[in-house]
Amino acid sequence: KKVAVIIAAAGSGKRMGSGIPKQFLEIEGKSVLVKTALAFSQNQYVDGFFVVTGKDFVERTEELLKSMDKFMGIAVGGAERQDSVYKGLEMLPEDTDYVLVHDAARPFITQNVIDLVIEKSVEKGAAVAAVPVKDTIKTVDEQGVFTNTLPRDQLRCIQTPQGFQKELLIKAYKKAFAENYYGTDDAVLIERTGFPVHLVDGDYSNIKITTKEDMPMECRIGTGYDV
Numbered sequence: 620k621k622v623a624v625i626i627a628a629a630g631s632g633k634r635m636g637s638g639i640p641k642q643f644l645e646i647e648g649k650s651v652l653v654k655t656a657l658a659f660s661q662n663q664y665v666d667g668f669f670v671v672t673g674k675d676f677v678e679r680t681e682e683l684l685k686s687m688d689k690f691m692g693i694a695v696g697g698a699e700r701q702d703s704v705y706k707g708l709e710m711l712p713e714d715t716d717y718v719l720v721h722d723a724a725r726p727f728i729t730q731n732v733i734d735l736v737i738e739k740s741v742e743k744g745a746a747v748a749a750v751p752v753k754d755t756i757k758t759v760d761e762q763g764v765f766t767n768t769l770p771r772d773q774l775r776c777i778q779t780p781q782g783f784q785k786e787l788l789i790k791a792y793k794k795a796f797a798e799n800y801y802g803t804d805d806a807v808l809i810e811r812t813g814f815p816v817h818l819v820d821g822d823y824s825n826i827k828i829t830t831k832e833d834m835p836m837e838c839r840i841g842t843g844y845d846v
């Protein structure tokens with residue numbers, strides 16, 4: 620079975636608010652994007668990975684990744700994450716059987732979680748890494764008054780990678796675009812087709828770098844958003 624990975628790296632990092640998109644910030648001397656890509660480059664099951672990047676960052680991305688094992692190419696992203704991932708899907712080789720989608724902004728992904736997602740998606744067709752919610756989650760109205768407290772034991776924080784049988788994912792994407800539906804992850808598009816998506820254990824360290832607090836302290840110094 621052939622496994623391809625799409626790394627979504629075409630966001631602008633509005634919530635991070637750094638000068639350059641967060642995937643190009645450095646942690647321990649490596650850019651976030653390189654750290655993320657290396658994890659897939661080194662995975663035992665992965666045959667190749669594609670990176671979707673912003674139109675102004677194609678050269679920079681190419682430069683960072685061109686010599687990395689299993690690097691297969693670059694697609695130019697779109698306005699929403701969903702548009703970007705679809706650009707990656709359009710690039711997949713004919714013989715791809717399974718697709719993993721991963722956020723470039725999750726550089727702490729472990730080999731173990733990648734393996735679990737691939738194994739479960741090969742077994743079930745669709746699998747997603749997730750961890751139990753730690754905080755209490757409530758809904759709130761416009762007045763700032765809480766309206767509902769959700770049962771925490773039924774809630775999960777959804778991570779990437781998310782793995783799918785290729786045709787299943789492409790069909791789900793086409794359905795979403797036809798209905799003008801935009802989701803915040805890939806799995807929701809599969810869920811909307813009625814196909815079951817299975818959970819595998821993610822890792823609390825597999826955070827999505829989103830705001831400055833998510834960057835290790837030493838990387839904030841001198842970047843214009845030091846503590």
Ligand code: CTP
Pocket residue numbers: 627628629630631632633634635640642671696697698699700701703704722723724725827828829
């Ligand atoms: N992403 C993408 N194309 C987009 C938007 C997001 O490929 N049009 C990617 C990001 O680069 C990131 C991942 O999807 O790796 C998760 O998105 P998010 O954390 O929201 O990143 P940004 O959209 O860059 O951040 P923000 O929402 O704060 O602007």
Ligand code: MG
Pocket residue numbers: 630
């Ligand atoms: Mg975003």
